[in-house]
């Protein structure tokens with residue numbers, strides 16, 4: 554009998570297992586051989602306090618301190634390294650740049666720097682000056698070492714006594730008088746509380762447990778590596794994002810990681826890159842930049858899973874006792890994980906949420922599984 558059985562070994566499950574194992578017995582079960590096989594291993598590793606809606610932004614702000622000062626021994630490498638974000642806009646995207654400036658103002662942190670088209674080219678020499686009408690440089694954003702973060706949580710959870718079972722697909726969940734019985738292909742486990750951290754499969758796991766769906770929609774996003782023209786070193790370039798997120802690219806290990814920022818509804822699955830989305834990315838990037846594409850050394854896709862209002866779904870299910878949701882982190886599950894895992898430990902143990910998280914503007918009602926509107930269709934990005 555475990556206090557918590559966490560289903561899913563991505564960043565959500567790993568970080569939750571780590572925080573919950575501080576004082577409780579925890580088992581993490583992961584279907585795949587490796588815990589980061591699905592969305593967690595496929596991200597663009599961006600940390601940006603202006604990305605996502607208000608709930609996401611508050612969790613990202615609250616996570617920053619935890620990223621910058623992890624517990625002793627958590628990781629050998631810094632979890633964040635500076636990577637400015639350059640938001641670019643064509644002349645027809647003036648309203649979007651104005652909206653983004655407002656978000657920066659509301660955040661109250663360091664304001665972005667306004668760059669001329671020439672200053673953009675100084676930083677990213679392949680950009681076309683006739684394409685960029687306005688640009689904002691966010692000097693507070695970061696690259697995340699996702700592997701170090703994920704492994705730090707898994708290692709730390711084990712050190713706190715948690716058990717981790719891989720190649721352990723949950724096939725059945727039923728409830729007896731003393732708690733939940735979770736059945737995998739080889740074993741059965743008992744749990745007082747189930748934590749549903751199964752990413753794109755979260756509504757399927759809920760159905761297995763007889764819990765009503767939260768109406769989560771997995772949206773496929775494609776990414777690829779592109780070779781740089783000979784002799785160009787992009788390591789100091791910012792992460793370039795079209796202000797309406799029609800595409801982005803950033804330096805990554807001597808190449809450019811690029812995406813058309815697509816959002817195609819999908820069934821939960823092992824997502825694969827689609828040729829059409831690859832072509833869209835290249836077309837959009839080549840309108841903005843001089844980047845000949847001779848080959849695509851790597852391509853992949855992952856599922857970003859959203860609730861209708863694009864806020865995560867975190868907390869006890871309002872109708873079924875002992876079923877805890879940790880889902881719907883969408884495109885922000887890495888940058889928000891440190892604060893969200895602490896929120897999970899507080900709510901699951903019915904303890905108050907830490908002041909530093911509330912002071913960052915986090916409102917637990919915004920992520921509650923009992924909030925209205927769950928189950929509706931996912932909206933376009935606000």
Ligand SMILES: Cc1cc2nc3c(=O)[nH]c(=O)nc-3n(C[C@H](O)[C@H](O)[C@H](O)COP(=O)(O)OP(=O)(O)OC[C@H]3O[C@@H](n4cnc5c(N)ncnc54)[C@H](O)[C@@H]3O)c2cc1C
Pocket residue numbers: 560561562563564565566582583584585588589590591592593594595596597598599600721722723724750751752753754758774775776812854855856857880882883884885886887888889
């Ligand atoms: C292209 C792309 C770019 C992104 N960029 C960023 C970014 O820059 N910054 C950021 O913060 N986020 C980004 N994200 C989003 C981020 O990757 C996700 O929010 C995060 O990884 C979600 O983590 P998770 O643990 O919920 O899901 P997952 O990593 O998918 O983990 C869920 C796990 O549950 C397991 N599971 C499911 N069903 C079962 C079962 N029946 N039994 C046992 N195990 C099961 C799965 O095998 C899986 O390993 C990006 C995503 C994509 C695709």
